[in-house]
Amino acid sequence: MSNLDGDTQRRLHPLSWVFVLAAFAKQFLVPLAAIVFFGARDDGSLWGLLFVIPLLVAAIWRQMAFRYAFEADSLLIRDGWLFRNVRRIDYRRIENIDTERGLLHQLFDVAEVRIESSTGGKAEGRMRVLSLEAVQELRERIFDERSRTAPAAEPATQAKVDEPQVLLHLTPGELLRYGLIDNRGLVLVVAFVGLLLQANLIDWARNDLIAVNESIAALGTGMLVALAIAPVAVLLVVTRLLSIGWAVVTLYDFTLTRQASDLRVSYGLLTRVALTLRLPRIQSVRQTQTLLHRWFDRVALTVDSAGDGVNSEQQDGRQAAPRLRWLAPICTPDTAAEIIRMALPMTDATADPDWRPLAPGARGRIFRKTLLATAAILGAPAAALLSWGSVPTVLSSLLLPLLVPLAWWRAVTYTRNARWALTRDVLMFRSGWLTRHLHIVPRNRVQAVKIRVSPLDRRQRMGTLIVDTAGAGATSGPVRIPYLESDTVARLAQALYRLEGDEFPISSPAPR
């Protein structure tokens, strides 16, 4: 522990207390202000402030007592106020060093740092706040130590020049597209409506509306239709505008760079976020393309990193927010292919993989499943409508036959698009109907393989393959390939379980 006492120890930035204060203000003052401002409750909630003060003192004290030091092969962190806790993190186990800089941080040239190891869940080390030079030192120390202690890890990339190489930079135009596609604005509108409800503002609005209603009754049908459509149109425009604003603020100046064996991501207008992704620690890459993405000829790319666990939200309730690890929030399919090549250097980019379809019976099963599911969901309302009279009867008898071609179209599109491929190094799965996914998992990252056979599967000699990796679930869970022939699924599971090996047409007979 001598390293924590001598000259080698490091402290937090002297202004750290400002940020503790700021965090407290965010946590307690904003809700308090809301209560006071909207007057929802005024039964002495202000007394709560008295409990905040000792907590605040303790938090500031903790920041003052915080120390860290660099050892030969690990990072030492001493934390705690009454109960001291000394944590030693092996450099090689450190997955990510993430920084976040709000407006206040930018003012003082400091950053909040999170150090994540492969444990997943809670960040192993949290430093609020460090000066930028200290962050730089932290990065250099950890990454240098690691490349020294793990020489054989990435010989190919180590040999290359260490100067950063920009892979993607989002222009304002791209951000505009992203905002249009993402439609985050809807969330903001919902939040705003929630706030209105909270503040009892709906009440007077309703009173006014009733008055308006009476005058509406005098209008003609055409005007009524226009009146009904106008708010929807306005809402659509407003949500899109908000989405664009949101995109510009959060993802402003999004840059993806490659430096030695790391990918660095930084973005944000007010709050600058900087993430480091270690190439050898990327667990899987996902490409998503919604209908809107397709219209704009764009895709989105995310990665799963071993540091992101399923439980991050529950364990670190304060500021967990499992960050989506963007490789590219939006980019062209060509750029995406290039980034994937960079993120998964082991993939053989030259050869087109041998894409294989699902089992021949898959289309029929998806068709029947879609039809049955929609019939089950729509059945009860439809029956209720039928008993109502002639107009709904005509409507539903028109709609129900429409379901059949729709379900068929879904089944056909899904099976036409769903393809999987197993190369020497990766498993790839393309799926989706309206929203298309591409999921790439390096074979040496596979954690466990599961085959699931339902009674229906058994009758048609099919099975579902589920491939589990670390860090999945933060976004959308493990790879799940349904409707495979039982022979194929057995071979595939056998091959993946070996963690490395041949491409798909495996010469050995199917096990069991």
Add this chain to the structure above:
Amino acid sequence: MEPRKVDPATVNVWRCEAVVTVVALSSSAVLVALVRLPGPILGAMVLAASIAIVVAWVLPSAQYQALDYEVDEAGISIRSGILWRSQIRLPRVRIQHTDVSQGPLQRRFGVATLKLYTAGSRYTRIDLPGLAHDEALALRDALIARTGAGSGV
């Protein structure tokens, strides 16, 4: 290597558990019915409870029939399930740590559950129930013996 069955004694453990559960649930329901409900419903409930007890008696042996495991140089694979069948394969280098656990009933019948933990996200714990206790310990040692120094991620 051939697929291996777990210890047949585990059928008794599962039977005891299932029967105790069914009896506890149904007896309380029947008690309520005795006081409050007319005869036919009471009769139906007694019938349902007796069917449930029969199922609780039969199901464990079917479960036992469906459960087997196989260990090879790469890892372990476990098959289970009666209607929804599944087979999970876990490479031994992915085993982070293991537990051998025994409940009171399991102790009585000398069986144990081997729990294998991974760094995955869906299947973070894979259970192999019903092994004879010695066998569970031996299997655990065999599985972790050849695990290298890798981080398993």
